[in-house]
Amino acid sequence: MKKDQYILGIETSCDETAASIVKNGHEIISNVVSSQIESHKRFGGVVPEVASRHHVEQITIVIEEALNQANMTPKDLDAVAVTEGPGLVGALLIGINAAKAFAFANGLPLVGVHHIAGHIYANALVQPMEFPLLALVVSGGHTELVLMKEDGQFELIGETRDDAAGEAYDKVARVLNLPYPGGPHIDRLANESDGAVPFPRAWLEEGSYDFSFSGLKSAVINYQHNAEQRGEEINPNHLAAGFQQSVIEVLTTKTLRAAREFNVKQVIAAGGVAANKGLRKVLEETFEKENIPFYVPPISLCTDNAAMIAAAGNSKFSAGKTGDMSMNGRPGLELNSWN
Amino acid sequence: MIWLGIDTSHTPLAVSIVKDDQVLAEYKSSLKITHSIGAMPAIEELLKKAEIEPHEIDAIAVAKGPGSYTGVRIGVTIGKTLAWTLNIPIVSVSSLQVLAGNAPYFPGIVCSIMDARRSNVFAGVYENGQVVKESHMSLVDLLKMLDESGNPVLFVGMDVKIHWEQIKEVLRDKVHQANAAFSLPSAAVLIELAKEQKATEAHTTVPKYLRVTEAEANWMKEQKKNGHE
Numbered sequence A: 001m002k003k004d005q006y007i008l009g010i011e012t013s014c015d016e017t018a019a020s021i022v023k024n025g026h027e028i029i030s031n032v033v034s035s036q037i038e039s040h041k042r043f044g045g046v047v048p049e050v051a052s053r054h055h056v057e058q059i060t061i062v063i064e065e066a067l068n069q070a071n072m073t074p075k076d077l078d079a080v081a082v083t084e085g086p087g088l089v090g091a092l093l094i095g096i097n098a099a100k101a102f103a104f105a106n107g108l109p110l111v112g113v114h115h116i117a118g119h120i121y122a123n124a125l126v127q128p129m130e131f132p133l134l135a136l137v138v139s140g141g142h143t144e145l146v147l148m149k150e151d152g153q154f155e156l157i158g159e160t161r162d163d164a165a166g167e168a169y170d171k172v173a174r175v176l177n178l179p180y181p182g183g184p185h186i187d188r189l190a191n192e193s194d195g196a197v198p199f200p201r202a203w204l205e206e207g208s209y210d211f212s213f214s215g216l217k218s219a220v221i222n223y224q225h226n227a228e229q230r231g232e233e234i235n236p237n238h239l240a241a242g243f244q245q246s247v248i249e250v251l252t253t254k255t256l257r258a259a260r261e262f263n264v265k266q267v268i269a270a271g272g273v274a275a276n277k278g279l280r281k282v283l284e285e286t287f288e289k290e291n292i293p294f295y296v297p298p299i300s301l302c303t304d305n306a307a308m309i310a311a312a313g314n315s316k317f318s319a320g321k322t323g324d325m326s327m328n329g330r331p332g333l334e335l336n337s338w339n
Numbered sequence B: 001m002i003w004l005g006i007d008t009s010h011t012p013l014a015v016s017i018v019k020d021d022q023v024l025a026e027y028k029s030s031l032k033i034t035h036s037i038g039a040m041p042a043i044e045e046l047l048k049k050a051e052i053e054p055h056e057i058d059a060i061a062v063a064k065g066p067g068s069y070t071g072v073r074i075g076v077t078i079g080k081t082l083a084w085t086l087n088i089p090i091v092s093v094s095s096l097q098v099l100a101g102n103a104p105y106f107p108g109i110v111c112s113i114m115d116a117r118r119s120n121v122f123a124g125v126y127e128n129g130q131v132v133k134e135s136h137m138s139l140v141d142l143l144k145m146l147d148e149s150g151n152p153v154l155f156v157g158m159d160v161k162i163h164w165e166q167i168k169e170v171l172r173d174k175v176h177q178a179n180a181a182f183s184l185p186s187a188a189v190l191i192e193l194a195k196e197q198k199a200t201e202a203h204t205t206v207p208k209y210l211r212v213t214e215a216e217a218n219w220m221k222e223q224k225k226n227g228h229e
């Protein structure tokens, strides 16, 4: 029988300091996330230097907590997986250097993980992934359609040409004077709405799986601006709902078309925006009709966490891909296959 | 007693292993290699050469800043993670004091500096081994202060040459410049200083930046303007 494999995951790519221990790539033994969001709220967004400072303060506390909650010592671990990129470089470097020092001190192999691979593998913590698989990755920094023909293989078939979906959410939220991060607030306003402003959909060229949200964002800003000029009150619910409907329709339509073209066995959604209630509902309904299993992790595994890094790290480590002590933070890292 | 010392607070990288009163091995460079790429391999290689296993290390000394924010954080993160997981003490020492420690027998003031852009420097001023000042300040103010003291001054640090003309102009024949051999921090010096100072808990060991972030400074200004301090 194969021996159980325990991976310590570490994630510091943005504003959460996180550590987690995952068994065999799918069972969460412990999962600790220390969020800095309260500190960044006063700035209306994540300030990279402030984020890096918080990571140094938290990093060993968070790793220790992950070990304590799992009731484990470093000796029980098989490898250390850490987010290598993309992300804020100063923030990435804290997780990476802590991971390197920890791996070195305890004689453990080190595995560098792509943050988006992590978001995708969050699904492995919920149900076994089946291939070919289509992943819709929607977060503050990413909007991508990724096709996985096998475990550890990634093909980018579409991506945003300008703003990421989450970025568009946050910018529209600012127009409505909602607190940061705005995504959940727009989601709530949209769900409570009894109407919707009709905003355009960006389909791009025929057949393209790429996305664009900057036009939609501008349309929202113009709408608000024009109303202001005329001295009219806008209905924030209607505006939020109109925006959200446009985002959801484009995301769902393109995901469905790709799922059909590549004949996938499973469709998954990942990333912070996958926490969106409206999006989840429409995707669920769409793929139920289509008879393709659709999954989205619980919200706590959609936003940044280290369990997803450990899960992806487990697959990469099993494929024999390890890093060494010269690992560096790679803010623009591309999603490469490891199988 | 085996000490591992790490200084990544500025461009130079310094790593050293001191066993009791003997410097076993030392690494020092001013090559422009990112510390994230260079520091851990240097530590790994030095320990390997000295045939010391990580769990044989008894204490960590780390330079806590000021300096490059990212640089300081890399050293402190490595140091505190090693100290925590190996369950050994960590002592963090001012990076400016480490630099000044290159000139222990100078009769007068030793001033270590690192360039902080826009005519500012991180400056450490020491007399008879005592700290007189460690701060982020304009070079003009620093030179004025040193000039008023009337004592001879020795400048240390690889950024001295950037400002040497201006320094010389103000302090004239009272001022000296440490030569190239003493311009880089030494982690053995760091360890010797650490031996004299108190250990901190690994979890609470953090860099000393000597500057708040720009975002926080602006935010505090806003708060004051809006009347709620």
Ligand SMILES: Nc1ncnc2c1ncn2[C@@H]1O[C@H](COP(=O)(O)OP(=O)(O)O)[C@@H](O)[C@H]1O
Pocket: A014, A138, A139, A140, A141, A142, A165, A166, A167, A169, A170, A181, A182, A183, A184, A187, A271, A272, A273, A274, A275, A276, A277, A302, A303, A304
């Ligand atoms: N319910 C929601 N609806 C829409 N967007 C959301 C929701 N919850 C979170 N978000 C958005 O998700 C983003 C954060 O996701 P995350 O995966 O942390 O992004 P990244 O790691 O790329 O920065 C933010 O832009 C936030 O507004």
Ligand SMILES: [Mg+2]
Pocket: A115, A119, A139, A140, A271, A272, A303, A304
């Ligand atoms: Mg993310």
